[in-house]
Structures are given as C-alpha cells and as structure tokens.
Amino acid sequence: MTLEATLVNHYVPLFQPIFSVEEQTVVAYESLGRRKDEAGNLVSIPEFSDPHVSALRMSVIDRQLLGLALNKIQSTNDLLFVNMSPDQVILEYEESRSNSLPISDLVNSYGIPLNRIVIEITEKSGSYGTDVLAAGVELLREQGFGIALDDVGSESSNLERLGAIKPDIIKIDLNLLKKSIEKREFQSILEYLKQISLSIGSQLLFEGIETEEELYRAISSGASLLQGYFLGRPSELNHDKQIICDTVVPHLQLYHEQKRKEVAMEIEFEKNIKLQLNLLSLKTLVLENRVIIDPNSFFKLDQKIQRVYITDWLGTQVSPYYVRTNEFGFVENLSMLQKNWSYMPFFYKHVKQVFRDAENWQVSDPYWDKELKKNVIVFSKVNELGYSFFIDVVLD
Template sequence: MDMELFPWYQPIVETASGRIAGYEALARTRNQQGEVVSAGAYFSDPTIEPDERINADRHVRYQALSALKEIPGDSFISINLSPEWLQYVAEAGELPTLAMLEELQVDPSRVMIEITELSGDLDLICQAVSLYREAGFRIAIDDFGADFSQLDRVALLLPDVVKLDMKLLRDGLDNPRNASMIQVLGEMASRLGAKVLCEGVETEEAYFLALTCNAYYMQGFLFSEARSHALPSDHFNRQSTLLRDSYRDMALDSSTRSQWLAQKVSAELVGLREQIRAKGVVAGTIDLEHYLPTGQMLRFYICDRTGTQISPNYENRSGAWKINREPEGCDWSWRPYFIELMASDDIEQRLVFSEPYHDIYAGELSQTAALLIDESHILLADLRSGQVDGDLFHNGRGMRARSIDVL
C-alpha cells in the first residue's frame, strides 16, 4: 500500500444533552498538494485487489480504535464496514476488530459497526452481525431509506442505531413530500427499537427537520466537519441548547398559530353543520346557496355513524361547489380521525383533525376534520393544511388524530 491512509473523526452529537456521544472514523489521505481529502475513492476502486483494500481498511481501523484511549470513556467510535469485509467476517467466523480491541484493551461496547451496504448475501450479513453483536459491539445501519427494498433487512437485523439517508434530509428541506417521507422513516426506525442518527445536518433548518424525525443523534457540518482529534465532550453544549431553544420557541409559536386557525376553521364548520341541520340531511340535496367555499376548504361530505359515505363529495373548484358522486358508499370508519371522534365521551363538542397528509387530488398538504351533525350523521371536511396545522413542526407524522372543543 503506497498511499498514506489515516482516520479523521466527525463528532456525533446527542440531541437531548448536546454532548459528543461518539465519532465516526472516516478514512483520509493527502492529495498532491498535501491537503487532507477523503480516501473513499480508494476503497471503491475496482482496479485495486480486494485483499489490498481489506488490508488498508484494517490499517485505518486500527488507528481509529487506538484513538478510543484519548476520548472520554462514555464515547464511542463508529467504523464503516464494506460488503467485502462482512463477507470475510462471516466466512472466516472470526473478528479481527475484536483482536485489535483486546490488544488495545478497549471495551467492544465503545465501538459501533456501521454497515454501509445491505444488498449482499443476507445470510452472510446476518452471520457477521450476529458475531459482532455477541462480542458486544453496537450495530448501525447506514443510509436508511436510500433503498426501500432493504426495509425488511433492517427489521431483521434489529440495529442499535439507524442513520437516515443524508440525501433524504436535504431533499426534505425543499419538498414537503420528502419531509413527510423522512419523518415516517424516522418514526419507523424508532418503532424498530433503534436510535435515529441524522447525518448531513449542515444548517439550522436541517437540524429542525431532524428533530421532527426523532433524531437521537446529529452529525454534520452544523457542528463540525471531520477532525484529526477529539474535542471535549461538552464542546457543543451551548450551541445545542440555543438550537433546541430556537426550535421550541418556533414550535410554540406555530402551535399557538395553529390553534387559532383551528378555532377559526371550527367556527366555519360548525356554521356549515348548523345549515345542514336546518335544511335536513338528505343525501344529495344540501342547500349550499348561502355557504360559499373558502380558501381552506377542498371538499366536504357526510357519513353515517358506521362510516359509510351517504352523500356525494361537495368539492370546492375555483370558488364554486361541484358535486362528485363517485365516492358515495365508501367506508371511512377505519380512519383514525373517525375512530377518535366516535370514541369521544363528549362527541357532540368535539372536532377531530387528522395529521397532515398529501391530498392525491389537490396535490397539496391537507387535513381531514370530523364533526358530529346529529345522532345519525358525521360531517367530514378535507382542508388545506397550511390553513390549520401544516408546517415544519406538524408535517406528515403519520395519520394520528387530534381534537379540539368546538363549544
């Protein structure tokens, strides 16, 4: 191996405390100008023999593990393992990394094995992961969400940490749909029992989005690029406190604004309910002459108490009502907002909102509201979420329901 290879370390910050929980060891080399640059191209170069790449990987890993003696005892080192190395471990049935730790007298629980590729032989991956886990290592899955065909493998491996794909985080800043997707992935990882690590956190906006993804750890240039040495554990404490305070203040302001808007919408829906009550609920004959559509209303419709839609959709198209009978007879009883309303002890006083979702017809973030009309009928209305509760802090977190008192 003619190339000089060595590790640098990027801090991994614990969200709740701000302390440096660990470091990801990243292979580095020097270019012709003597500048420190990534050595990633070397390890992915198909012209270099696999054995040479494995030996180089082992060389860098030994240096990285040696650094554990220089960082606080409650911090860990995360090291990346290629598919070639996993295959070697599984076939050989031994752990050279464990031998390194024994030589260095370091506890394996301070090392996180970061699996960077799941598309290989599943049996070999499981064998390798089992060996590492039995030896006391932590297990992480990198780039979660980059390939949805790998979700079953993640569930099978039960990692301690899941790193959300950096590209998804960046895309989520530009597109609410992408934000919704990464939030769902974060929730999914948490439900699998894994701590979520968001990497590629470069801006405050990315940090705030990562918080909505259940991020237990953060990693990225907002805190630090990779360094040649470790930092004091509390180095980012103040920065983290200021970031959390800023998020909390914006979230509280957003929540207050959302509650005001929700009350405004509820007054409008109660008015519609009273108009329907006055005219009588007869499917297809609701008198809308004195109820003009507003900007937030996409459509409304009526169900019976079993959840069956008994009216057409009354759809707001360019400020005028249009009737769409296609959904008549659909059953919405399984929707969380319908169940939440029907389970309420004070059903006559409750207005239930769904979590925001992307309306497939309007192509925008929306919410559904459910309100009792009378003993036999339920009013459902699809609303533009930006008018009620749809922003960075409430965007796309599943389909759970929430309710407010309308009386």
Template sequence: MNAYRSHEEMPAIPPEDRIAAYYQPIVALDTRRIFGYEVLGRERTGDGVRSLGPFFSDERVPVEDQVRVDRLLREQAIAKLGETAEPPFLFLNLKPSWIYRHYHSSGELHTLQLLEKYGISPSKVCIEITEEEFRGSMTELNEVIDEYRAQGCRIAIDDVGSGFSSYDRIAQIQPNLLKVDIHMMKKSASHQGYLGVLRSFSTLAEQIGASLLVEGVETRQDLQRAIQIGARYAQGYLFAPAEAEFRPKDDFAQVIGEELEEHKRKLQASERIWLQKGKRLFMSIAETGTRERLEETEEVRRDGALSNEASERYDEAISRWLPDLDEDCLRVYLCRDNGIQLSSNHSRSPEGTWRIEKDFRGSDWSWRPYFIPHLSHAEPRTESKISTKYADLDTHAWIRTVSLPIGRELVLFLDIVDRTI
C-alpha cells in the first residue's frame, strides 16, 4: 500500500536527507536536442527511489510541509544548475495556491531569490502552473505570474484540457507553453474526437503565441502522434524517466530524426495520393460530360438568379456523375465563385446510397476557411485544389474538400474521407 495514501495513519513527511530532485528530459523537435528538464521530487529509500507525487497531492498533508519539501527540491535543482557549465532549461512545478499564498503574505518570490543566490538567469527557468482547484483571486495571481515573466522566466500551463487550465485562465495567464494531458493523447489513438481536441490545442497555442509540449510520450507511436498534432516539445519514457543527472543534449537526436523523417515520408505520400485523386476527378468531370452539362445550365440561367429549374438541372448533372465516385466521397455540391450554393447536397448515406438534400440550395459557404483559397484558380481554370484535413460537421470523419473549377464562375466541391495520416 502506498505510504502516503494509508487510511490507518497520517502521511509520513520524508526526511530532508532522503529528498532528492530528479530531472526528466524535455526534447525539442525542431533542434532534435534536449531543451530542458522538468524537476520532479523523489525520496531515496533502502529499495531505491519513489515519487513524491502522492505526498504533494495528499490533501491530509499540511500545505506548509508540502511547500517546505518543494522548496528543498527547488533549491537542489537551482544549485545544480549553477554548477553546470552549460545549464539547461528547468521546469519548476508550482501550484497556483502556493504562488498566491506566499506572495500575498510576504511580497517575495522564493524562486527568484534562489536564482539570485546561485547566479542563475531567470531566462533559464519555466514556471509550470500545475493543475488544482484554485479559489484565489486570478487578478492577484496574474500579478505574481507577470512578475516572474518580467524577470525573464517563461510560463507554462500543465494538463491543458483539465481542471485549472480553462480557456479563460489560459487567456488571462498568456503562457509561453501549453502542456497537453497525457491521458487525452492516449485516447486519441483510438478516438477521433480526442485527436480533434488535441489539434485544437495546437491551434490555440499558435493563436496565443505559445508552443505545445506533449508529455507522457512512451512509444514511437506516441511521438508520431505528438508530431502529427503540431507539438514543438515532447517528454516521456520513450526518452528517459526522471534521473539524478543531466544527459548529453544529443542523446535522443537519432530517434527524433527517424520519426520526423517518417512523418515527412507519410505526408509526402499522402499529398501525392491527393494530388492524383484531384487530377482523376478533374479528368472524370470532362470525360463523363458532367462539366459540359453544368456549363450548359449556367449559360441558360437568367440574370444570374437562382431558380428551382436551374437547381434541378444542376442536380441532374451531378446525379449522373455519382456512380463514378468511390466510396470515400461523402458529399458533392456546386457553388458560384461568390460562395452561394446552386445545387442540392448530394450526400452518401451510411448504407452507401445517395440522397439529395435540397435545403442547402442558396447557402453561403464563403465563410468556410477553405473556400477563398479554392476560388483562386489561375486562368485558364484547369486544376483541382485540395483543402487541409478537418473534421466533417455531420459525420465527424476526417475529410478533405476537393474543388473543381467549372467554366468561368462555377466550382464543384467534393467532401472526401481522408484515410491517410
């Protein structure tokens, strides 16, 4: 039984001479080198070492004892940094309540005092705000975080997507790094919804000027997943557990390089597949007469106004083409180059049959992110364009949209399932 979780006795306070700071490497995918280390608490025992995580998370342990032990760990880590010729970056975990409570009572920041004591630049430290249920003033907490930032420290938010890291708090704190919760990444391997959420964190980081750090990377497949969602940094047992010493910076360059090359190879293969798919579709609309029938309908429209008669003729032309499309095509529809949909949606049912959804006639899709780039077909309009991968609103499948120019003003759109990476 875990000593810290025993219900028969109060959790034991680890003796100071058995407390040790350990360091888990964080690698940068852009440089392929160790970027820094997260400082983690360990207790040396007769059988080896054990994590102090349960000690810090046990609500029965007085906060004063947790802070005292944490300060010992921080001082060990910062002192070690001062003894290192080329000091790496350190990630120091701090609960919001600890930061808020100490500064509120003393007006001092212990970490900054330690950095000054050992002659370490604050630019070598990242203050990692860990997840907890925080009930203090966010305004005052932000003042403390801003003080760390003003001195040169970076700021990270841990366990993005859980407890403390709501979007509102992320917006207020404006961190330099977002750390993705390991459990979400594991679920993403089997659940497309989680992968979409992870991709959204990458987009969020990009929009606020932060970098994405994926922790808990245990296998090469995990590393591929981290690369796929746009992580800049990775951390986990694939590289190393927390250890007592720092490692050479290039220790993991080979595995990072191999997985980056594999990701590049998959991307290139995927793009070749989609380029060929677009070319085949462009040839198909000409060979089957679909292009000609759509252009003829456009020519007979009066004053450019959308009419039921014209929409029916567009639908008829598209319907004749549907049997030539493979099973990955989910949807086909025709638009003007101003974004207005002229035809119905021709959508594939789960059973594989096609249904016509007339309610979409007249819809304006110019707001969709992929639409405007798809209208910039060079003259003459003789090529297809392909969007990036995104989740379909109706089926939640990962799809791409292929656009095929028709004459001067029409664009035929196809939503197609993307089974590549």
C-alpha cells in the first residue's frame, strides 16, 4: 500500500449542516477535515494549523479529503462547502490545463455538477496580492463553482478581498456575531456588512451559532444561511434534516412574530408623533441671514422631541439648532448655521418623500445617536415657503 493510500485511509471528512432561512431546510454541508489517530479517535489535522506547510502539501491533503467528501454526497442534491486558502487558489490557477482546473477534474470524475461545490476562501493571508487572488477566483467562478469568503469581519484585509472577489456568499466571523450581542458598535458593523451584501448581490451566512440569542441576532442582521452547533455539529453524513428543521423553524416563527409586534409599535409611535406635529403651524420669518421659528411650540409638544432645525431646499441649515436641555428647557446653538446636511442619508430620503407626498410628515429609519445614546428617528416636512423642518425624536 502506498503512503498516499495510507493517508487517505486515515483522513475523515466531517460534515456540518448549513440551513437556509428562505427554504426552511438544510441545503448544504461544510466539509471539515479530520484524521484518525492510532487509537481510532478523530483528531485535527496538524498541517491545517501549521503556517509553514506549503500550499502544494495542503492541496494534496485537501484533494484527498475532497474525494472522500464527494463520494459521500454523490447521491444527494446538497451543496458542499470546501475550504481553500488564497495560496491554494493561485496553485489551482497555475496548474490549470486548457482552462480546466485540477479541482474541476476531480469533481467531474464523481459525476457531480461543479455548481454544487462552493469554494470557501479562508482568511489566511496569501503570498500574492488581492488582484492575483481575484483572477484565480474568477477562473473558479467561470468553471461553475460558487464562491464564499470566510470569516469576514475578522481582519480589515477581508474588506479589500470582499470588494475584489464579490463572493456569492459572505461568511460572518463568529466573534463578530458574539460581540454584536454585547456591544452596539459591533451591531453597526453587521448592519454595514448587510448593506454591502445587498449592494453586491451576496448572501450572508452566519456561522458559529450556538444559542437562541445568536440565532435571532443573525436573522435580524440579514442572514439567509445559518451554521453552528445550535443547528448541528460536524459529523459523518448522517444528519436528520427534519430534526434540524424542528429545532430551527419554531425559533424563526417566534422571531417573525416579535418583529411584527415591534413594527406595529413603531407605526403607532410614528402616528402619535405625527398627530401632535400636525397641530403646529410651520411659520417662518426671515431675519437678516437666518430664518426664525418658534422652537418652544415643538419642545412643549412631547418630551421625546430632542432637536429642531430647518434647512433650505439644498440642505443648508438656515435656522439655529435648538436642543432640549431638560423637561421644559432648550438651548439655541448658532454655530451650525450654514452647515450643509445634504450628505446625511436621511436628507435625500426626505427629498424623495417630499416629491411623493408633500402634505404629510415624513419619517426616517431609526439610527443610533451617540450623543443621546438612544435610537432616534427624524420627522421632516416642507412648509409653504420651501423650508424643510427636521425634528429629532428619541424612540421609547
């Protein structure tokens, strides 16, 4: 028996299920390599954690594991996620023949369509630049493979790779998910990644989900794919999909019920604020280089109103900035006169809404205000002279 055959007999691929929120079932598995020690126990493969192992050696091991994994999934319709380091991607590129890659030949030899294989580019730093990596990834994509980028959020360099590779699937770093539960700043990072995924047409896959709270955080952050011990541990390909569905689906239903309640409460909150604002006259008086309004009428209307100011149609602030100081008081800040707000996301949303419906108060999406340390929404409306009123209101 050759050394290579002996190694194959010692390698064992384990499979961790990946659940689709959209399809409400397990749709894929990630192949995770292990080996058997002399006692027959499954242990980690030492080369995987050794930074000095060459890309060629890693490719030999990975191809042996992939062959074993392909043999297992041959009779299924599931997707298979397989890890590949940046240097291994380049090695595939260098070893290509007539536009056919070694990994393509291996998968084809099992009669499995290439689009059932998702190549997961690991977070390891490579020996080549991002442009070279992107070229190698593009060749994999042209062959038909799906592309995932692993552990996004764990290193700043991943954001550069994200833009260059434009993966089909973005895998969110486990630690980022956990930190988002403890600190609001990390929630903002997840929201940012969600927006990136929408802009480049990628799905978000949250891995490492171990608790119900982490499951809810993943879904609220835009997850379409879920992975982790909460759903199923890595094992040989013997998962009962129905058991996983029976575990996850009820939690998804509870999440959506809670979100619907929250939306209903937000709508009721907005309606009450609008009713109060509609009681006011939006009169303005131009005095020298500024526009005068009656701020007191706003602040005595509702304790949740925190700031009031107006701009012209181009977004330049033309009134003082009025800020609540206590239950009944406020201060006038002149330092922001002539500040332009058109760069803020809410401003052109306001402009767009005014074109749609100039008669009613418009409402921004909630955002976290660092100064107030609360969620804030902006109510806005244009008066008959074309001045835009902006009212910052804290959410309950």
